Amino acid sequence: xxxxxxxxxxxxxxxxxxxxxxxxxxxxREFLILVGPSGCGKTTTLRMIAGLEDVTSGDIRIxxxxxxxxxxxxxxxxxxxxxxxxxxxxxVYKNMSFSLRLRHTPKAEVERRVQEVAAILGLSDRLxxxxxxxxxxxxxxxxxxxxxxxxxxxxLFDEPLSxxxxxxxxxxxxxxxxxxxxxxxTMVYVTHDQVEAMTMGDRIVIMNGGSILQVATPLExxxxxxxxxxxxxxxxxPMNFFQGTLTAKAGQGSVDLSGGINLPLxxxxxxxxxxxxxxxxxxxxxxxxxxxxxxxxxxPATIDVVEPLGHDVIVTARSAAGNFQMQTEIxxxxxxxxxxxxxxxxDRIYLFDRETEWAI
Amino acid sequence: MGDLTTTPESGETPRxxxxxxxxxxPFGYGLVLPAVLYLIVFIAYPFLMSIYMSFTDAQAGNRxxxxxxxxxxxxxxxxxxSANDFVVATFPTQPQAAAFIAKKGEGQQVTDxxxxxxxxxxxxxxGAKIPLIEMLSADDASFNASSILEDLQWKxxxxxxxxxxxxxxxxxxxxxxxxxxxxxxxxxxRQILVDADVRTKTNGTGVLQDPNFxxxxxxxxxYTFGTEVxxxxxxxxxxxxxxxxxxGRKLLRGLVVIPWVIPxxxxxxxxxxxxxSSFSVINWTLVHWHILSPAHIIxxxxxxxxxxxxxxxxxxxxxxxFTAIVILAGLTAIPDEILERARLEGANAFQRFIYIxxxxxxxxxxxxxxxxxIFSFTDFNTIWIITKGGPFDQTQVLSTYAYQLGVxxxxxxxxxxxxxxxxxxxxxxxxxxLQFLRREEA
Numbered sequence: 001x002x003x004x005x006x007x008x009x010x011x012x013x014x015x016x017x018x019x020x021x022x023x024x025x026x027x028x029r030e031f032l033i034l035v036g037p038s039g040c041g042k043t044t045t046l047r048m049i050a051g052l053e054d055v056t057s058g059d060i061r062i063x064x065x066x067x068x069x070x071x072x073x074x075x076x077x078x079x080x081x082x083x084x085x086x087x088x089x090x091x092v093y094k095n096m097s098f099s100l101r102l103r104h105t106p107k108a109e110v111e112r113r114v115q116e117v118a119a120i121l122g123l124s125d126r127l128x129x130x131x132x133x134x135x136x137x138x139x140x141x142x143x144x145x146x147x148x149x150x151x152x153x154x155x156l157f158d159e160p161l162s163x164x165x166x167x168x169x170x171x172x173x174x175x176x177x178x179x180x181x182x183x184x185x186t187m188v189y190v191t192h193d194q195v196e197a198m199t200m201g202d203r204i205v206i207m208n209g210g211s212i213l214q215v216a217t218p219l220e221x222x223x224x225x226x227x228x229x230x231x232x233x234x235x236x237x238p239m240n241f242f243q244g245t246l247t248a249k250a251g252q253g254s255v256d257l258s259g260g261i262n263l264p265l266x267x268x269x270x271x272x273x274x275x276x277x278x279x280x281x282x283x284x285x286x287x288x289x290x291x292x293x294x295x296x297x298x299x300p301a302t303i304d305v306v307e308p309l310g311h312d313v314i315v316t317a318r319s320a321a322g323n324f325q326m327q328t329e330i331x332x333x334x335x336x337x338x339x340x341x342x343x344x345x346x347d348r349i350y351l352f353d354r355e356t357e358w359a360i
Numbered sequence: 361m362g363d364l365t366t367t368p369e370s371g372e373t374p375r376x377x378x379x380x381x382x383x384x385x386p387f388g389y390g391l392v393l394p395a396v397l398y399l400i401v402f403i404a405y406p407f408l409m410s411i412y413m414s415f416t417d418a419q420a421g422n423r424x425x426x427x428x429x430x431x432x433x434x435x436x437x438x439x440x441x442s443a444n445d446f447v448v449a450t451f452p453t454q455p456q457a458a459a460f461i462a463k464k465g466e467g468q469q470v471t472d473x474x475x476x477x478x479x480x481x482x483x484x485x486x487g488a489k490i491p492l493i494e495m496l497s498a499d500d501a502s503f504n505a506s507s508i509l510e511d512l513q514w515k516x517x518x519x520x521x522x523x524x525x526x527x528x529x530x531x532x533x534x535x536x537x538x539x540x541x542x543x544x545x546x547x548x549x550r551q552i553l554v555d556a557d558v559r560t561k562t563n564g565t566g567v568l569q570d571p572n573f574x575x576x577x578x579x580x581x582x583y584t585f586g587t588e589v590x591x592x593x594x595x596x597x598x599x600x601x602x603x604x605x606x607x608g609r610k611l612l613r614g615l616v617v618i619p620w621v622i623p624x625x626x627x628x629x630x631x632x633x634x635x636x637s638s639f640s641v642i643n644w645t646l647v648h649w650h651i652l653s654p655a656h657i658i659x660x661x662x663x664x665x666x667x668x669x670x671x672x673x674x675x676x677x678x679x680x681x682f683t684a685i686v687i688l689a690g691l692t693a694i695p696d697e698i699l700e701r702a703r704l705e706g707a708n709a710f711q712r713f714i715y716i717x718x719x720x721x722x723x724x725x726x727x728x729x730x731x732x733x734i735f736s737f738t739d740f741n742t743i744w745i746i747t748k749g750g751p752f753d754q755t756q757v758l759s760t761y762a763y764q765l766g767v768x769x770x771x772x773x774x775x776x777x778x779x780x781x782x783x784x785x786x787x788x789x790x791x792x793x794l795q796f797l798r799r800e801e802a
Binding site for chain 1: 695697698700701702703704705706707711715716719720
């Protein structure tokens with residue numbers, strides 16, 4: 001059992017609060033992703049789990065045992081660093097077996113484990129090379145291999161793919177996910193890339209400003225963002241936001257956007273006087289026509305920019321309510337400066353309190 | 361891309377010739393010219409000149425130099441044969457040997473002519489005639505034999521085989537003869553008819569025959585390796601300390617390099633006072649703390665056992681900041697993540713130093729060592745200011761000796777020969793260090 005529990009974990013650097021008392025439970029063998037923009041505290045959280053950073057207050061338990069005050073080597077963890085942190089003067093074999101040799105593991109056992117891990121990662125014919133003789137992707141795999149050789153209960157990843165080129169990154173994403181299915185370790189993975197978070201994680205933890213905003217499966221985070229930040233962070237192209245006013249009369253809610261556009265809501269909203277809200281709608285929920293689909297609201301718009309992606313096209317448009325982007329498969333005939341009616345899917349509209357930014 | 365200044369080949373549209381100041385090649389040569397001139401005038405010319413000079417009899421004040429070949433390097437005038445111990449006789453028991461020695465005073469020396477125009481000098485003791493030596497000159501032979509009989513001390517000594525041999529011993533070597541050629545020398549050696557610890561010395565005017573030169577070579581190595589080892593022992597901990605985060609680190613980093621940036625001519629004046637025979641602050645402190653009695657104060661520059669220590673100390677004081685700063689540069693070049701990974705993988709501070717920091721700093725350390733060795737090996741300033749090579753040449757190194765011979769004594773050719781001896785030695789050292797570096801990188 002190697003579950004990780006964080007209880008009211010706080011980290012301050014002088015007067016600056018980097019992590020503001022977070023609670024988090026990572027299940028055994030879970031692939032958990034910490035995601036957020038730079039400076040959100042995700043890397044600090046990971047480094048506190050690793051023991052590279054002291055906690056200011058709070059408790060961290062790995063496998064039920066509090067690790068506060070324990071040195072990193074006694075925490076049953078292994079870590080993959082952003083820069084890979086390979087020892088440049090050691091061969092791949094020695095890099096991967098360094099931790100085992102420090103533990104005086106029998107030679108035959110070291111050999112067996114390294115060969116096994118090298119086979120999984122496709123490094124068997126690279127074991128005698130030095131790191132600088134390897135490609136970026138190979139170095140990355142060596143870093144992962146070194147962590148795997150430890151057979152630690154928890155594997156920590158600190159943005160391991162951010163130094164790879166785009167194509168390799170997509171490939172390694174799949175590889176790491178496959179790896180997680182074959183090894184029995186809990187994995188905590190830090191990234192600022194929401195695509196990585198969505199594609200790889202069992203659950204994702206969205207952080208901002210040192211706090212956790214939402215812990216959810218990728219689809220939950222996409223479907224039910226807990227607040228405006230999560231809504232804007234998850235999904236590409238990002239969600240469109242408009243300023244509006246929510247009114248509810250006799251259980252029937254509607255939002256008034258500027259320019260006289262009114263979006264009737266199909267879901268119940270709390271009764272009450274009108275309140276300012278931020279309205280969110282994803283680009284993929286804006287359509288060119290309504291044929292056979294659910295509730296839609298017409299919004300007259302002018303096309304500004306058309307960005308074809310191949311299968312899809314991203315259209316930036318102007319409307320009385322403000323600028324927005326839509327993503328659609330149909331692409332023929334769309335030209336800048338075209339005036340046309342676009343349809344907002346009113347079943348997929350998100351509302352956020354203007355003040356607190358939490359979802360309504 | 362063709363050269364812009366060449367005429368275009370037929371078929372191509374002719375390009376207009378560029379104005380002189382727009383062309384890049386002349387500008388480039390212009391930039392290089394001062395450096396090339398400098399190299400020729402101040403490096404290549406003196407170096408080649410000193411090579412030429414070392415093969416001539418150049419002396420200060422002589423206008424004409426005569427080619428003398430390798431005489432400055434090695435020229436043997438004579439070979440000198442000498443020995444301290446001569447085994448005169450062997451007896452089965454000690455009393456017999458003692459009885460023989462007791463008869464020494466009554467001994468006679470006789471010289472006979474032998475075939476081949478030689479003379480055999482023997483001694484007759486206790487009725488036994490013992491042939492000692494054969495030489496071409498009867499006088500020389502009889503002189504040596506008489507010395508052995510009359511001047512040397514005779515003692516009985518037990519041999520490994522359990523017998524007793526009578527040994528004639530001289531504290532200062534008894535010079536048996538000097539011989540002009542190596543052939544004469546070896547035939548002379550064969551004509552010593554008893555067991556003796558025969559030694560040969562070459563006398564000559566070449567540098568290799570000069571005992572002071574050999575001493576200077578020894579001192580140079582002592583000085584270089586002494587300072588380099590101590591510099592490393594001080595430099596590594598100093599660099600590790602400066603690499604830690606603490607208040608005033610920047611200030612300390614600045615202070616550490618002061619010995620390195622102060623001109624040696626100035627700092628050596630301070631050291632002269634520190635080492636002064638009457639006013640040495642070190643002596644004063646040691647006496648003050650009752651570690652030394654005033655009667656036994658150290659003469660740092662004048663005592664032959666302390667002089668080398670003193671010059672090494674000054675060189676270490678001056679050079680170790682450089683070593684420390686270079687190692688520090690190596691340390692700061694190690695990414696934090698690598699040390700963090702090592703910590704995470706279970707390496708303690710000592711293991712991190714041995715397995716990670718050491719190997720990663722080693723290449724840059726070797727480069728600094730290479731420079732440092734070259735500076736120490738050729739160092740002239742420190743020694744010249746502190747001891748001038750004294751006392752009794754105990755701190756004479758190749759560079760100071762070359763100066764003494766070439767400039768002070770005026771033997772320019774020999775001085776050049778001495779300084780050129782440094783060249784192959786250093787070339788070898790550099791070769792091995794670079795070889796080591798290349799292996800590291802492979």
